[in-house]
Amino acid sequence: LDLGSQLPRAVERGEMEIHYQPVVDVLSHRPIAFEALLRWKHPKYGLVSPCHFIPIAEETGLIVPLGQWVLDTALAQAQEWRSRISGASELRIAVNLSARQLQDAGLFDTVADAIGRAGIDPAAVELEITESTLMKDVDRSMATLTRLRSLGVGLSVDDFGTGYSSLSYLSRFPVTTLKIDRSFVEGLGGADVHAQPIVAAVTVMAAALGLDVVAEGVETPDQLAELEKLEVGAAQGYLWAEAMPPGEVAPWLAGAV
């Protein structure tokens, strides 16, 4: 399996696809955003998950042009939905950024250009950075995120709870949302006695810091009921939908709203 040598050609061959997973408001159950999730439609291996090729793209630096393509494509797609689909004018779009992209001096221009080309409201754009990436190089992350935030985009801490961010850093970073890692959501309403208090604590802390919360990986109605009780604002997971190809989004929205 030599994905590495084929990766450089994959974008120009049109083998990369972005699938979109809805994020819903926990109280109203209405979709509020979609997260862009990359897939490689490999001619031989079928749909390849990003966990198999993002690390290669990181190592080789290919993540920079690939990430630029994701931003351009996802923002243009989101703006198309916002302008065309009735009831979708407020939909937001979340895009994942990797460590290498955060270190790239061109990131600010890449994001600003993608917003400009798509003609999308910057406030409709959410950039997701994992907690561990954020904490890797705190000073540099801080400077880059401050510039990005000045554009008006939202900044999410992805996989929250799996890293080691201190409260003091968290309150100083210009982030707007915490995405609670699905390992905590998984245990809600089940055998894991720690899951509920952890999700509760994160939610209270987020409220105190003025941050939004998204629970990831929600799969069951019991988990959703717990999230409602804990007053978690938003959620995503297989309970609503897996990431879907762009063509399925409009029909899905028609059934969801």
Ligand code: G
């Ligand atoms: O969709 P899935 O669960 O297979 O995604 C696996 C991992 O790949 C997740 O951690 C997700 O954040 C990451 N990922 C998906 N799309 C992108 C992308 O466009 N850029 C980056 N950097 N990571 C992505």
Ligand code: G
């Ligand atoms: O790291 P990040 O949160 O960006 O990755 C999201 C990943 O989680 C994607 O690969 C997506 O396909 C996956 N995912 C989304 N919803 C669920 C879910 O309800 N259950 C599980 N097991 N995975 C999910």
Ligand code: MN
């Ligand atoms: Mn994510």
Ligand code: NA
């Ligand atoms: Na995550």
